[in-house]
Amino acid sequence: MKQKRMTLKGLAGILGVHPSTVGRVMDPQTRHMVGEEVRQRVLKEAARHGYRPNKLAAAMRTGRSKLVGVMLPDITNPVFPPMVLGIEDELRKHGYVVLMSNAGDDKSQQRYVVDQLLARQVDALILATATREDPVITHCLEAGVAVVTVNRNEDDGRVSSVANDEALGMRLSVEHLVALGHRRLVHLVGPQQVSTGHLRKVGFEEALAAHGLAGESGVVDCLAYTREAGKLACDQALERYPGLTAIVAGNDLVAIGCYDSLRARGLRCPEDVSVIGHNDMPFIDAVHPPLTTIRIGLHEMGIQAAQLILRRLQQDAPGVMEVRLRPELVIRGSTGPCATRSVP
Amino acid sequence: MKQKRMTLKGLAGILGVHPSTVGRVMDPQTRHMVGEEVRQRVLKEAARHGYRPNKLAAAMRTGRSKLVGVMLPDITNPVFPPMVLGIEDELRKHGYVVLMSNAGDDKSQQRYVVDQLLARQVDALILATATREDPVITHCLEAGVAVVTVNRNEDDGRVSSVANDEALGMRLSVEHLVALGHRRLVHLVGPQQVSTGHLRKVGFEEALAAHGLAGESGVVDCLAYTREAGKLACDQALERYPGLTAIVAGNDLVAIGCYDSLRARGLRCPEDVSVIGHNDMPFIDAVHPPLTTIRIGLHEMGIQAAQLILRRLQQDAPGVMEVRLRPELVIRGSTGPCATRSVP
DNA sequence: CTGAAAGCGCTTACAG
C-alpha cells in the first residue's frame, strides 16, 4: 500500500535514460528540449507511477520555495477568513502556497513565528499584525524577506500595504448620522497603536469638524476590538456623554458590545441610540437590529495583497506601494432619525 | 541590508571547525556530543549572525517535512476558524506547521489540492472535506500519507476521525422541544453525502421514535448548509407541514435562513415557530432571537485531530481511532413553549 | 570529542 515515492532517478532507471532527461520532460518550460519519442515514453511512465516532483528538493536547488507566510493575530476574528481566502486564491494561481500562522498580539511571539516561517524558507511574508511602529517589520526587513501588510499599515511606510481608506469610512459614517439629525455622536475608538484605530479616530474628528460638531460630540477609548471591550466602552460613553444619540463603534464586534450595553440599560436601538459599526463582517446583518456599517472589501484586500507580493517577487522592484480600498456605507436597522431622548 | 542567509558551512568556515560540528551544536539533541568550549564558541557565533537552520534542507535529508496539510471546503464558514486554530496550536507545540488549503466541495479540485500538498512533502493530512464515500481519501491512502478527518467521517472507517456525536446532538434537540410541548417537529436535513447530514437525520428519526412522534413530524431536504438553502427548505417545510410548531435546522446557518423565511411570512419566533440550530457558531448568540442550538467543541475538535495525527506520526501505529465529542444543548431565545398556532 | 563523506531529489550550466 505505502508505495514509496517515485523519483527522477527511479524513473530514469526504468526508462534507461539519464535523470536530467526525465527532469527536462517534467518541466513544461524545458520539455521542448527533449525529442518527441523519448518525451512520450517519459510522460507515459511518469503518469503510470503517479510521479509527483518533490517541490522541497526543487526549492532547495532553486532557492525559491514558492511558499508565502501569512501571519494573523487570530483567524477566529471574522474579518480574517475572507482575507485569507483572497490571498490563497490569488497565490494559488501562481503556484504559491500559504503557510498560515496565528500569532496573537504579542510582538515577541510574532517575532518567534516569523523566525519559524523564515526557517522554512518562505519567499515572502504577508502580515495582518502590523502596528504603527512595528519591531517585527524591522526584523523582517533586516532578514531581507519581501513583506506586505494587509488591513493595517505602519506609520512610516517602509513596506507596501493594502488597507481601507479609513478617513473616507468615518466620513461616510458621520455624514449618515448627521443626515439623520444626530449632533451628539460618540466614537468608541479602537486601539491607538494600530493604524485602523488611529486613522478612524482622526477621520472621525475631521468629519466632525467639517460639520461643526466638534464641541458637542466626543470620543471614548475602547481597549480592544472585542465585544466585551465594546460593552465597557459603551457603558462609559453613556455616563460621560448623557446626551449622546449616536455611537460610532470602532468595528462591528465593538458594535455588538454596544448592543449588550444598551440592552442591559433598557435602551432601544435605534429609537434611543443609533449605532454604526465598521467592516460589515459576515452575518452581521443577522444580528438584531441588523447593523448599519461600513463595508470593507475583505476578500479584495486579500487579493490585492497577494498581487502586491507577487509583483515584488517577480520584478524584485523595491518600490513601496500603498493600496487604499474604498469602503461603502451599508444602511440597515441600527441607525435611525435622531429623537432627543430623556436621560433615565 | 539583504544579508544572505548564514549556513552551517559558513559558520564552520568562520570558526575553523567542521560543518558537522556546528550542526551537532545547533541540534539540542546532539549538542552534548560537542566539547564545552567549542560548543560555546559555536553558539555565540550562530547568535551573532542570527543563524536559522534551513528546515527545507533538514526535511529533505530526514524525509520528514514537519508540515501538515489541512484541507477545508472554505475557511469563510464560521465553524472552521476555531478548528483550524486548535489544530495549529497543538501542532506548533510539536514543531509542526500548517499548510492550509481551501479546496471547495468538488472532488477533482480536492484531489488536485491534495496532490499539491503531497508534492510539498507534507507528513500528514487533516481533511475537513470528507464525504461518506470519498475518492479523495482513497487517493490519500494509495499515496501512503497519514490521514485524519475532522468534523466529518466516511462510512467505512478506513481512517481515524474526530467528530461530534450527532445522534446525541439530535436527541438533545428533540428532548428539549418535546419538553416544551412540541409534537410536530420538522428537521431540515443537511446534505446526505456528508456524515453530519446523514447522522443528524438518522439521529432525529431515532429520537422521534423514542418519543412516539414519528407520525406527526417529518423531514425536509436542505440542499446545502447555507442561509439561502435554509430559507428555501423552511419555506417548503411550512407548506408541507402546515401544523409544524418547531424546526430542527441542519446547522446554525440553516437556522438563520429559517429566520429569513419566517420573517417574510410574518411568523414570529419562538411564539409561532420554535427554531433550534446546530454548532453554536461564533456570534450566533447575537442574532435575533438568540439562537437555541447544540454546542460543538470546535476548538477541541481541532486539538484532538492534531493529537491523533501526531500520535500516528510518532508511533506509526496504523490503528484507526474514532473520537466522538459530546455536544451540549445551549438554550437561548429561539425556542419556547408550544402554542398551537392558527395556520394563516 | 571531532572530522570526512555520503546522500536526500531536484535543476542547470557545460559538454558532446
Add this chain to the structure above:
DNA sequence: CTGAAAGCGCTTACAG
C-alpha cells in the same frame, strides 16, 4: 537532442 556533474544545506553513520 542527451548525458555527466555539481551543488542547494542539511543529517548521520562511520572513522579515528
